[in-house]
Amino acid sequence: MPIGLIALALxxxxxxxxxxxxxxxxxxxxxxxGVSESAAGYLVSGYALTVAFGAIVLTAAVVRFDRKKLLxxxxxxxxxxxxxxxxxxxxxxxxxxxxxAALCHGAFFGVxxxxxxKMVKESQQASAIALMFGGLTVxxxxxxxxxxxxxxxxxxxxTFWAITVIGVLTLIGIQVLVPATESAxxxxxxxxMVAFKKLQVWISILVGILAFGSVVGAFTYIxxxxxxxxxxxxxxxxxxxxxxxxGTFVGNFIGGKIADRALTPSLLTLMAxxxxxxxxxxxxAENQIMTILGLVLMGxxxxxxxxxxxxxxxxxxxxxxxxxSSANVAAxxxxxxxxxxxxxxxxxxxxxxTSPLWVGAGLAAAGLGVLAFxxxxxxxxxxxxxxxxxxxxxxxxxxx
Numbered sequence: 001m002p003i004g005l006i007a008l009a010l011x012x013x014x015x016x017x018x019x020x021x022x023x024x025x026x027x028x029x030x031x032x033x034g035v036s037e038s039a040a041g042y043l044v045s046g047y048a049l050t051v052a053f054g055a056i057v058l059t060a061a062v063v064r065f066d067r068k069k070l071l072x073x074x075x076x077x078x079x080x081x082x083x084x085x086x087x088x089x090x091x092x093x094x095x096x097x098x099x100x101a102a103l104c105h106g107a108f109f110g111v112x113x114x115x116x117x118k119m120v121k122e123s124q125q126a127s128a129i130a131l132m133f134g135g136l137t138v139x140x141x142x143x144x145x146x147x148x149x150x151x152x153x154x155x156x157x158x159t160f161w162a163i164t165v166i167g168v169l170t171l172i173g174i175q176v177l178v179p180a181t182e183s184a185x186x187x188x189x190x191x192x193m194v195a196f197k198k199l200q201v202w203i204s205i206l207v208g209i210l211a212f213g214s215v216v217g218a219f220t221y222i223x224x225x226x227x228x229x230x231x232x233x234x235x236x237x238x239x240x241x242x243x244x245x246x247g248t249f250v251g252n253f254i255g256g257k258i259a260d261r262a263l264t265p266s267l268l269t270l271m272a273x274x275x276x277x278x279x280x281x282x283x284x285a286e287n288q289i290m291t292i293l294g295l296v297l298m299g300x301x302x303x304x305x306x307x308x309x310x311x312x313x314x315x316x317x318x319x320x321x322x323x324x325s326s327a328n329v330a331a332x333x334x335x336x337x338x339x340x341x342x343x344x345x346x347x348x349x350x351x352x353x354t355s356p357l358w359v360g361a362g363l364a365a366a367g368l369g370v371l372a373f374x375x376x377x378x379x380x381x382x383x384x385x386x387x388x389x390x391x392x393x394x395x396x397x398x399x400x
Contacts, residue, residue, distance in 0.1 A: 007176075007177045008131075009132050012135025016135060016136040017146070018078070018101050019143070022147060025147060027040075032156070042095065043095060049337070050103060051329070055107060059322060067322070068178055078108070081102070085157075086160035112132050115178065117129065126308060127256040131253075131256070137249040137303060147159045193323065195316075195327075196323075196327075200374055201316050203370060204328065205328065208328050208335060209338060212331075212339065213360075214361070215298065215360065216336040216340055217338070217343040218278055218357045218359070219298070221340075222241070229353050240295060244296070247296040247299025247303070251299060252304065254300070255270065255304030256308075259308035264378075267308045271367050274301045274302055274367075275361050275368060277298055277301050278298065309332075342359045343360070344356075
């Protein structure tokens with residue numbers, strides 16, 4: 001794999017650390033700024049909503065620019081946002097820093113995924129995307145403990161100073177290691193928006209929402225499941241969550257490998273497995289050994305879908321991959337919020353702390369149905385099958 005992918009992965013790690021690293025620092029930040037716990041939580045939820053907004057709006061605004069220069073500009077925005085957070089004198093400035101940093105999140109992964117696929121052979125495209133997203137999955141493993149440790153030892157601004165440094169290193173890496181891309185001059189918003197006229201693009205977006213909604217809907221309340229249902233002590237929860245993170249890291253890379261070999265069959269298999277894993281987890285949550293296994297499998301199977309979902313939408317929007325790629329990132333974040341909301345509803349309704357797992361299983365099953373429907377349409381001669389290069393035909397056409 002080209003070394004330039006490492007620079008993109010480092011950027012993914014920094015962005016993931018920005019998103020997750022603050023979680024363990026919220027009590028400290030709330031106390032320093034004199035705000036409530038719920039207000040401090042807006043630093044997390046506000047970030048996620050801005051990601052979905054920025055993925056579409058910011059990408060639309062800059063789609064015609066050269067992709068390498070765009071990645072550099074996005075990292076400058078990322079650095080600025082985290083610098084504002086590190087220096088924030090009050091809550092409102094801190095929230096502003098979070099919003100600025102979040103604006104680049106969706107566009108970076110959307111544009112970066114396109115750049116990554118241009119750096120490798122067609123048979124390695126999903127693996128290249130997986131490597132870039134690998135930085136994000138590492139952040140899910142290390143982000144919370146690392147961010148919390150730095151904040152506890154040196155004060156919460158230290159976490160944002162560290163992320164700022166990562167942003168600077170990524171900026172240098174992209175400038176030096178990522179090859180120049182073809183100019184996007186001639187590409188305009190109208191041309192990119194053509195992708196959204198395709199049913200298969202919307203099917204990909206819906207599958208992404210359901211897939212990530214299923215995983216995040218179950219994971220958001222997993223601490224309650226672990227302590228109240230499985231009987232683990234509160235002190236063991238962080239270490240158990242690391243197992244989930246390890247699963248996401250492994251699943252992301254395996255998902256990329258199998259998506260390169262057979263895109264649609266791999267996605268159908270993973271969605272079916274995800275529904276099965278979450279169902280089994282819900283049924284056996286009182287057993288601690290099965291719970292540990294469920295955590296690892298939920299992370300590996302759930303995040304194993306990410307490279308394939310990204311490649312699928314880019315394949316069906318071959319003439320407008322940048323906007324479609326960013327739309328997929330937005331869809332995954334919408335799924336995060338949607339799944340967490342549904343899981344919260346079931347707990348509030350009194351269905352217990354395994355109910356988010358059942359919600360996740362239902363969403364995964366729905367995603368499997370949508371994907372199967374879309375795959376059947378793509379196989380029809382009259383269906384919206386995308387054009388493909390000769391070497392890609394086996395993946396785009398026959399594999400579907």
